[in-house]
Amino acid sequence: MRTVLRASSCALALVGAACDTTQPLQLSEQAVEVVLGAQASVDIYDVYDRLVDTNGDNLPDVRSGQAECRQVFVGASPLTASRTVPWRVSVDIRVVRAGSTEPQTLLTFDPFDPFASVLSYDTTIESAAPAPPTPPIFFSNGRRVSVASRDYLENCAGQLDLPDPNLGGFPLPFEVTLSKGDTIIVQARKQPDNQHGQLPPQFSVRSQPVLTGSIVIEGRTVTLAGTAASTMDSGSGVSFSYTVR
Amino acid sequence: MSRRKAPWTSAVAAVLWLAAAPVTATMEEPQEPAPTPEAESAAEEKPRTEREARWYGEVASWVSQPLGLDYVPAAVRDPDDPFATGILGVPHGTDLDLRVRAGYVLPGEFGRVLVTYWSQRARGALEGFDPSRFVFGETLALPFFAGFRDDGLADGFRAASLTKTRDLRIDYTRLAFTGKRIEAWWSVGMRRVSHDRSLQASYFALSPDLPSLVPPVTPPTSPRTDLLPRPDRVDLSSSFEGRGLGVGLDLSVPFGRQVRLEAGASIAALRGRMSSAYESQTHLYRCDGSTCASLGLEILSYPFDELEDPDILDETRQVTMPLGVSSSSLPASATVLDAYIGARWTVWRTVEVFGGFRQSRYQNVGADLRPESVTLSENGVFNFESVSRTDRSAGYEGYYFGVAYRY
Numbered sequence: 018m019r020t021v022l023r024a025s026s027c028a029l030a031l032v033g034a035a036c037d038t039t040q041p042l043q044l045s046e047q048a049v050e051v052v053l054g055a056q057a058s059v060d061i062y063d064v065y066d067r068l069v070d071t072n073g074d075n076l077p078d079v080r081s082g083q084a085e086c087r088q089v090f091v092g093a094s095p096l097t098a099s100r101t102v103p104w105r106v107s108v109d110i111r112v113v114r115a116g117s118t119e120p121q122t123l124l125t126f127d128p129f130d131p132f133a134s135v136l137s138y139d140t141t142i143e144s145a146a147p148a149p150p151t152p153p154i155f156f157s158n159g160r161r162v163s164v165a166s167r168d169y170l171e172n173c174a175g176q177l178d179l180p181d182p183n184l185g186g187f188p189l190p191f192e193v194t195l196s197k198g199d200t201i202i203v204q205a206r207k208q209p210d211n212q213h214g215q216l217p218p219q220f221s222v223r224s225q226p227v228l229t230g231s232i233v234i235e236g237r238t239v240t241l242a243g244t245a246a247s248t249m250d251s252g253s254g255v256s257f258s259y260t261v262r
Numbered sequence: 263m264s265r266r267k268a269p270w271t272s273a274v275a276a277v278l279w280l281a282a283a284p285v286t287a288t289m290e291e292p293q294e295p296a297p298t299p300e301a302e303s304a305a306e307e308k309p310r311t312e313r314e315a316r317w318y319g320e321v322a323s324w325v326s327q328p329l330g331l332d333y334v335p336a337a338v339r340d341p342d343d344p345f346a347t348g349i350l351g352v353p354h355g356t357d358l359d360l361r362v363r364a365g366y367v368l369p370g371e372f373g374r375v376l377v378t379y380w381s382q383r384a385r386g387a388l389e390g391f392d393p394s395r396f397v398f399g400e401t402l403a404l405p406f407f408a409g410f411r412d413d414g415l416a417d418g419f420r421a422a423s424l425t426k427t428r429d430l431r432i433d434y435t436r437l438a439f440t441g442k443r444i445e446a447w448w449s450v451g452m453r454r455v456s457h458d459r460s461l462q463a464s465y466f467a468l469s470p471d472l473p474s475l476v477p478p479v480t481p482p483t484s485p486r487t488d489l490l491p492r493p494d495r496v497d498l499s500s501s502f503e504g505r506g507l508g509v510g511l512d513l514s515v516p517f518g519r520q521v522r523l524e525a526g527a528s529i530a531a532l533r534g535r536m537s538s539a540y541e542s543q544t545h546l547y548r549c550d551g552s553t554c555a556s557l558g559l560e561i562l563s564y565p566f567d568e569l570e571d572p573d574i575l576d577e578t579r580q581v582t583m584p585l586g587v588s589s590s591s592l593p594a595s596a597t598v599l600d601a602y603i604g605a606r607w608t609v610w611r612t613v614e615v616f617g618g619f620r621q622s623r624y625q626n627v628g629a630d631l632r633p634e635s636v637t638l639s640e641n642g643v644f645n646f647e648s649v650s651r652t653d654r655s656a657g658y659e660g661y662y663f664g665v666a667y668r669y
Contacts, residue, residue, distance in 0.1 A: 107476045109485045113393060113468050118418060118493065120468075125485055126476070134479065200393035204474040204485075209572065242394035243471040252572045254474030260393040 115198025206254030322664025373436030504534020551577025
């Protein structure tokens, strides 16, 4: 009986040792968001809708279709703030798949597309102090925005044909699905300021913008390799990468 | 083109002549009376095992694994421990190759002549990728501009090796002594070995922290993908062909009438010629435009901040630096050592099956050439002040199984 038990124990030990407890690799895919943005110091304006008293009752009747744009000053100095600016960039996004050495182009810019690769507008809106009427003109819906906002550009600068924020024609943030071991490489460069006026949107900045990039996975901003923030120099850029580990 | 007769064929002829000499001597001895037809027919009716089989052949599968090839394409650095850098060798699995042997038993007790041939082609591969972590040392590349940062480090590498060995033996073997428990055979013969080895390695900068290589939106130009780091490449190869004399001793221990254990060893000293070559390709960024000239820039170095300037980016190109050294047909000597142990079972009259474990070592059948001290002159010409040569060997070991037939 003892011999049988010993033999059984040895057999079980051998079977146990032979078992491979390593779980098979799971090639989990992750949705990755590439975020690019530019920040610059820009002027602040109070913008109001203009209403007109058409029947003389000292009350606003109809919208004039124009906006009242008033630059905000602090003392004698214009009020400025660091805001997201719809700067144009040239961009190139590649991915090196796990085990491969050849990068695949996911996105590249088309230099001949006047609407391509424009970063996000400033969406910050604060309330503006009520503006006293100057009959027959009345002001309503006062809001404080920057010159980099779509509101200002459309209503105050008269730029009606503004491009939507995009990277190479893709919406911002740029989304891609990566697997374990994949590496995404992002390179972008600001349009130099001296050429800025050639393409919309057109606005002035108090300081050259800083281009920043980030990668977000499941709502979490990950640590990048490379340079994810540009200098303020005209035409500088970012170049960073991330490997899914 | 005249074709010279290879010296080893003369040596083989000499061995055969030596083996045949005793036969001639026996023919000169007084001949016995010719057998009668009845006696001849009686001889034909005897079982074949009782007659003296003349021809011998065997085919074996040797599941061998190469050892000690010393293919080391990369080192891996531990950023947290300066003493923990390890070297990465190309692993090799087992390969099944045929080892064939044919022989002729000389009349009388004058031994046998055996011809043995074996060849193996072993491929190995190794790769490692850790994008953006430059932890792989380019052990084979020349230090000049090796690595994207010119520091000899890569964040990925891929290496492939190919090793080919062909071994031909022609032996004369004869009984040394015999007893109740053991039988020994000595052997002497010619051996011809050719050995080729090559290792190709590519080192990558998959995720380089370069400044942005895309130009500004305006004026319209395309991304400078030509500036993405090209992989550094190294190609090492050597080829040896040699021949020489070998001696051996084989022991056989019978266990009953059908089974016997066997073991043996042999050694051969070879003389031949070896050719080796080394090629390395590294890369650098060179700026040769007016902007760079005004700034005194020519060869850019890490971190390549100059590329932030669109004008410098436009004037920069990636240049390949090819460097190599080779030696052709240099005299070389090598040694071959063999040892085996196994068993042989007579399964039917003249048919045997056998198996065992065999080890072979081909000493100094390869050489790696490497430029050691390289200088770069002002006009961009490289000079090798010294070149190192490292002898390489190849070992094979593994189990073998086969079948033999005597006729």
